Amino acid sequence: MSDKTAYTADLFEIIKTTRSMRRLKPDPVPSNLIRQILEAGVCAPSGGNMQRWRFLVIRDPQIKQRSAPITSEHGTSRLRRDIGLVNQPQA
Numbered sequence: 001m002s003d004k005t006a007y008t009a010d011l012f013e014i015i016k017t018t019r020s021m022r023r024l025k026p027d028p029v030p031s032n033l034i035r036q037i038l039e040a041g042v043c044a045p046s047g048g049n050m051q052r053w054r055f056l057v058i059r060d061p062q063i064k065q066r067s068a069p070i071t072s073e074h075g076t077s078r079l080r081r082d083i084g085l086v087n088q089p090q091a
Contacts, residue, residue, distance in 0.1 A: 028059070034057055038055050038057075041053065041055065
């Protein structure tokens with residue numbers, strides 16, 4: 001089996017076996033892992049290469065709790081601005 005065939009087989013195995021996570025650990029996610037995930041997201045294809053990326057990393061438990069009902073609404077494509085979230089980089 002060529003490297004390309006093995007890689008494709010691995011990809012399809014990953015697609016077939018990946019499941020949605022319903023229960024998440026409360027452990028904090030390391031900053032370097034968040035950065036890697038965001039960098040990978042920016043590399044993802046976009047329609048017409050528009051790259052209209054908007055990522056929001058929320059670490060504060062109170063803000064997470066306040067935003068949960070809004071972000072889990074069916075069809076939500078943008079966070080409502082009335083929940084008081086402001087894009088503030090961490091120091």
